[in-house]
Amino acid sequence: MTLLELKGITKKYSQADQFAVNNVSFKVEKGEILSLVGESGSGKTTLLRLIAGLEHPDAGYISLAGNKVVEGKKSVPANKRNVGMVFQDYALFPHLNLLENVNFGLKGKIPDPDKVAKETLSLVGLSENFKKYPHQLSGGQQQRVALARAIAPRPAILLMDEPFSNLDAVLKDQVREEIRQIIKKTGVTAIFVTHDTRDALSTADRIAILHKGYLQQIDTPRNLYEYPVNGYVANFFGKRNEILATSTDDGFYSTFGFLTDERSKLFSSQVRISFRPENASIGKKEAQPMSGKLVKSTYFGDHQLLKIMDDEGRYINIRANASRIYEKQSVIFFSIDKFSVEEA
Amino acid sequence: MQIAKQHFYWWNYWMAGALLILLLIATPLFTIFFKIFEPPGSSWNHLAETLLFGYFKNTVLILLGVSFFTFILGVSTAWLVTNYSFPGRKYFEWLLILPLGFPGYIMAYTYVGLLDYAGPIQSFLRNSMDIAVTGSLLDIMNLPGAIFILSITLFPYVFLLSRASFLQQSKTLQEASSLLGKGNWHTFFKVALPMARPAIVGGIALASMEVLNDYGTVKYFGVQTFTTGIFRAWFSMGDAATAIYLAAILIVLVFVILYLESLQRGNRRFSQGTGTGKPLVRVILTGSAKWAVSLFFAVLFLFSFFVPFLQLIQWALLTYAKVVDKDFILLIARSFGLAAGTGVIIAVFSVVLLYSLRLSPFKWLKNITKISTLGYAIPGAVIAVGIMIPLLGFDHWYMDRFTGRNVGLVLSGTLVALVFAYLVRFMAVGYNPIDAGFQKIGIHVNEASRLLGRGTCKTLWKVDLPMIKTSLFSGILLVFVDVLKELPLTLILRPFNYQTLATKAFDMATNEMIAESANASLIIILTGIIPIIFLNRLIRRKVF
DSSP: OOOEEEEEEEEOOOSSSSSEEOOOOOOOOTTTTEEOOTTSSSSHHHHHHHHHHTTTTTTEEEETTEEEEEEEEEEGGGGOEEEEOTTTTTTOOOOOOOHHGGGGGGGTTTTTTTHHHHHHHHHHOOOEEEEEEGGSSOOOHHHHHHHHHHHTOSSEEEEEESSTSSSSSSHHHHHHHHHHHHHHTTTTTTEEEEEHHHHHHOOOOOEEEEEEEEEEEOOOOHHHHOSSSSHHHHHHHHHOOOEEEEEEEEOOOOOEEEEGGGGGGGGSSSEEEEEOOOEEEEOOOTOOOOEEEEEEEOOOSSEEEEEEEESSEEEEEEEESSSSSOOTTOOEEEEEOEEEEEOO | OOOOOOOOOOOOOOHHHHHHHHHHHHHHHHHHHHTTOOOOOTTHHHHHTHHHHHHHHHHHHHHHHHHHHHHHHHHOOOOOHHEOOTTHHHHHHHHGGGGGGGGHHHHHHHHHHSSSTHHHHHHHHIIOOOOOSSSSSSSSSSSHHHHHHHHHHHHHHHHHHHHHHHHSSSSHHHHOOOOOOOOOOHHIIIIIIHHHHHHHHHHHHHHHHHHHHHHHHHHHHHOOOOHHHHHIIIIOOOOOHHHHHHHHHHHHHHHHHHHHHHHHHTTOOOOOOOOOOOOOOEEOOHHHHHHHHHHHHHHHIIIIIIIHHHHHHHHHHHHHHOOHHHHHHHHHOOOHHHHHHHHHHHHHHHHHHHHHHHOOHHHHHHHHHGGGGGGGGOHHHHHHHHHHHHHHHHHHIIIIISSSSOOOOTTTTSSOOOOOOOHHHHHHHHHHHHHHHHEEESHHHHHHHTTTTOOHHHHIIIHHHHHHHHHHHHHHHHHHHHHHHHHHHHHHHHOOOOOHHHHHHHHHHHHHHHHHHHHHHHHHHHHHHHHHHHHHHHHHOOOO
16 A cells, blocks of 8 residues: 655755755555665755655645645645654754653643653663653664654654664664664654665665655665666665676677676677676686786775776776785686676 | 645744734834935934034044944953963953943943042042142043043953954964964964954944944033934924934944945955864963053953942942932832843744744745844934834824824833834844754754644744743843843833933933932943853853
8 A cells, every 4th residue: 555655746945056856756655664865965855854744845746644745835734744753863852851752742642641652662672761861861762762752653654864874883783673673563654864875775675766856766675786777876886897898699708708698699789797896706717707917905804805907907896705815916717697788 | 644734835823923023123224214215304404514514523433433442452452361371360351341231321421420520539639639620630521531431331342252253263373373483473463363353343343333322421421423413303303304314324324334344254264163272371471561461451440340330339329328219119120120021022023033934944034034133233313213203103193093183192102112112123132142042952853843743833832942941031131131221212212201220320410410320320230240241151151
């Protein structure tokens, strides 16, 4: 069932020369976790605020849970939309204690707000010290309170703006998993904004990629990573090598060597082959169809990245086991396990 | 979710309220503007031929003189206090701010009394030294005297702002200058002073605004300026059109000063990143330099605050039994009530304006809201004229329309007119701290509350207002003090026989009852000192 639908949403801020969001349309299913991913200035936060009702689009319409909430100049105000939001800076009310923060959206709406607030707080892992004030909590705890406050009134949809950006790397992995489980447990539909692809890949059911206000692609993490619709999306999820090759009957011929592949029949002559550094493997001389000269190796602890050059001075990056030491200027033999081909 | 109700996304009652308030506050300004295009009053030609040049000359001379002396006194003290260590430095740092609590008119007649035949100086000379002086010891009731009085009461503006700027300047910059082989004097003139220029000019501009607003000092000293001219045209000649012409010229002068101030700031950025902020190490003065500097500060403090303050206390002790009665207590209560009431109204108006800005998607609203704070730059006498004309117009219309007979004054000549004028003049005083408060808490808490289902009113009451409580109270307090000591507006617009502490003190002083007036003056000064200390704390906290 479709819970949220955006159609042709466009927004331009008065002083900006570019559109913040340009003709964006997509649907979100009930119970789904969607991640909006993009660089800063891509329009992802604006899109979140448009859904929340904190901004009004110049064009397009939004429907939420079967109601039109934005159409033309008319809109349902933010306080009537039943939307929960976790702000990047958490925006906890500093003059209210934990319990008062969480029951803020419950009072006067349900019979026993304190009971529900306490239940929600223990759901996010805070089952004591309800009388503490936000400034007495750690950053991680503040975020849990912000999450509890947002989900306690059982919103139709939960929006989160960069929920992991203020956490350190170690805490982040843990919190990511916890938040995903809390969201799934409550069954709430959620959209979160992030600039970190690892957050999106590991937490979201589907990912929408935005670039300069345009929606590039919306799909499952696996599909986005493996079948990006364009170069921008592909590059967004990490380094990618591109080499030019000539199509023959049984494969592709390039300056690094010959790649046997059935797809060559589908292409006429010049093609561009692209693959990620981890999709090539290094091996013994005889077995490998491709080779190049090692220019530089960069050590990352758990792996190393080899920069390999062909005879014409073009180079690619290949990920290799960290333990092996390769001589500079030596010839590296490798094969490419997975790659995509497009007409050059 | 129930069937959603749709609204025009930009509409809310806050915006309607804000537009109404803006219209109200802009009325006197628009009035002056439109009346300029009407023909001049009957006395204009005569005035233009005889008095106008004198008004202009005196006003400009006082402006130049006060600018010069506030610059010398303010910058030198600020520089010494931030960079050198000498006996009493810690105390002088805040003692020198106290003169701001002394309204110019009170300082003026206190000095006249001090130098008078019956005053303490002459009495001392006559009785102990056997030196008789004929007439006043030193006649200060003239233009140089006015410059002196206004300079010693207004130099703290320049002192405060340039001190803040010197404190912010990275010590490393000054060290870089000395390592390049430049001496202290060179460093001061080539590095510190140019970098502090925006702050210094800002301080002088503030002092200039106060000079143009001043009525009490120049009136008491008999110096004819634009302000006294407006009073004369309005009261003595009953010629509103001429008063407006004078007011318009005065406004032009104000805008010239504001323009020069913004011009010198230009696009240059003078502020130095405070990231490299090293703890300030003050140079410890030794020998005669140490005592010379201390003496300079001591003399300045004696002249600008201590001696006149002591004199007021002595007068008050002599006369309080006669002056302080039931009526006087009522007068205090009435003045405090008027000041507090105005403070609260301004706070409410500021909150409505700022809250509608917070909720509105429109940028133009932000720009026109600036109109509301313009009044602080406009001299009280001008605002008074701009308010009287529309209110008199309203009264006439009301009489013709509803009663058909003369029911007297409806709005003009009542407290409504006076409070209205205070609103226009002091809006900025309350608005700015409240604006800063809103900026500090950010918009996210407000949005969070609305997303949790609370409407804009409830959000304001439950979230925004509790969070900006301190700013709200400082706004009210600052307005309170300014209203309490306000003179020209109150003199023009007060209801018949209505007295405040300020008008009472001024009336008594002009009626040769200087000693008696000290009781009211002391109350004004003592209440004024509270927010000055408070303000000083705020500035210091921002710096460190």
